[in-house]
Amino acid sequence: MIHLVLGGARSxxxxxxxxLVRQYTALGxxxxxxxxxxxxxxxxxxxxxxHQDGRAKDDIDWxxxxxxxxxxxxxxxxxxxGRVILVDCLTFWLTNQLLAQSPEAEPASTESDFALDFARSRHEPLEHWRQQRADFIQTLSILEGVVILISNEVGSGIVPLGELSRQFVDxxxxxxxAVAEVADNVTLVVAGLPLVLKSS
Known part of the structure; x- marks a missing residue:
C-alpha cells in the first residue's frame, strides 16, 4: 500500500x-x-x-x-x-540527489572547456537523478507493508527566478x-485539511 501525501510548506x-501511521499502529x-x-x-x-519534538510527544514507538x-x-x-514506513520527505531526497551529483567544476583552461563543463554540470546530474527516480517508482510497486510518502507541492506559486530553482520545481x-500514478492513495493537505485526490 502506497499513500502519497502532498502539501505546501506548513500545510x-x-x-x-x-x-495515518497512528491508524496502522493501532492495528498492530x-x-x-x-x-x-x-x-x-x-x-x-x-x-x-x-519534527523530532513533535514525534517525542506522540504515542507512536518510532x-x-x-x-x-x-x-x-x-x-x-x-x-x-506489518510495518508502516513514513518517508519525510521526497523533495528533500530530490534536493540531496541533485546536489550530490553537482560537484564543483574544475577551473576551465579554455572557453571550449568551460562550455563543456557547463553542459556536463547541467545534464549529467539530471540524467543520474532521472534514473534514480525511475528505479524508485519501479520499486514502489513491489514493496510490502505500508509506505506513506510526504512530498511538497511546489507548483502552485509563482515561477521562481533562476534556472536551478525552476529545474527543481520541474x-x-x-x-x-510519477508517484501519484502508482500510489494507491493520494491526499493533498491544505491548511491542515486533507483533500482526497485518489483512493483505492
Whole structure:
C-alpha cells in the first residue's frame, strides 16, 4: 500500500502523515520514520528538531532511520508486512540527489572547456537523478507493508527566478506525478485539511 501525501510548506502534511501511521499502529503495525533531510545549517537543524519534538510527544514507538540519498535501497531493506514506513520527505531526497551529483567544476583552461563543463554540470546530474527516480517508482510497486510518502507541492506559486530553482520545481512536479500514478492513495493537505485526490 502506497499513500502519497502532498502539501505546501506548513500545510500540515507531515502531521497528517503521522496520523495515518497512528491508524496502522493501532492495528498492530510497527512504525518506521525514514528521514531524508540533512542538518546542514542552523535553520535546517531547527526544523528537524521541531519534527523530532513533535514525534517525542506522540504515542507512536518510532524506529528512526536517516537516509538522505539511498532511499530506494533503504525502502527495499525496511519494507515488510506489518510495518508502516513514513518517508519525510521526497523533495528533500530530490534536493540531496541533485546536489550530490553537482560537484564543483574544475577551473576551465579554455572557453571550449568551460562550455563543456557547463553542459556536463547541467545534464549529467539530471540524467543520474532521472534514473534514480525511475528505479524508485519501479520499486514502489513491489514493496510490502505500508509506505506513506510526504512530498511538497511546489507548483502552485509563482515561477521562481533562476534556472536551478525552476529545474527543481520541474523535477519535483514530475516526481510527484510519477508517484501519484502508482500510489494507491493520494491526499493533498491544505491548511491542515486533507483533500482526497485518489483512493483505492
Amino acid at each position: 500540515g502534511k507531515s502531521r497528517y502523515g503521522e496520523a 503495525f510497527d512504525a518506521c520514520y525514514l528521514a531524508t533531510a540533512q542538518a546542514l545549517d542552523a535553520e535546517m537543524s531547527s526544523r528537524i528538531r521541531l 524506529q528512526l532511520v536517516e537516509e538522505p540519498l539511498a532511499l530506494t535501497a533503504k525502502l527495499k531493506h525496511l519494507a515488510k508486512p 523535477e519535483a512536479g514530475w516526481l510527484n506525478q
